[in-house]
Amino acid sequence: MTISIKSRKAKARSLQNLIAKKIAEITGRPFGKDMEIQGREMGQSGEDVKLYGKALELFPFSIEAKNSEKWDVHSAIKQAKGNTKDGLDWLCVFKRNREDPVVMMCMSTFFRIYNTYLRMQEMLNKEIK
Secondary structure (H helix, E strand, O other), rough: OOHHHHHHHHHHHHHHHHHHHHHHHHHHEEEEEOOOEEEEOOOOOOOOOEOOOOHHHHHEEEEEEEEEOOHHHHHHHHHHHEEEEOEEEEEEEEEOOOOEEEEEEOHHHHHHHHHHEEEEEHHHHHHOO
């Protein structure tokens, strides 16, 4: 079954909005049209979720969203890297119908983030004792 362009765009927009909402929840920053966190307008080039101001400081990633049954991972990574601004890390979010979204990022970025998390946990544990 072939999916129409209108349906494809709606599917892409729904994933962008889901990502924007999740970022808003964890950062406490507003999302929606003309807000700090917003999905990219269809037909525009660049990152799929636009972040501005404090939201960008709190979530320093360039996001590429792919809502499709077949994933071209290498192409998505290349696109994400090409859209990444200086000082940010790229992040790809992939989603299939009736499945949870999956996040992909550079391994060194993941371990840098996890190392920071562990150090913060260590500091909190020392404060509690």
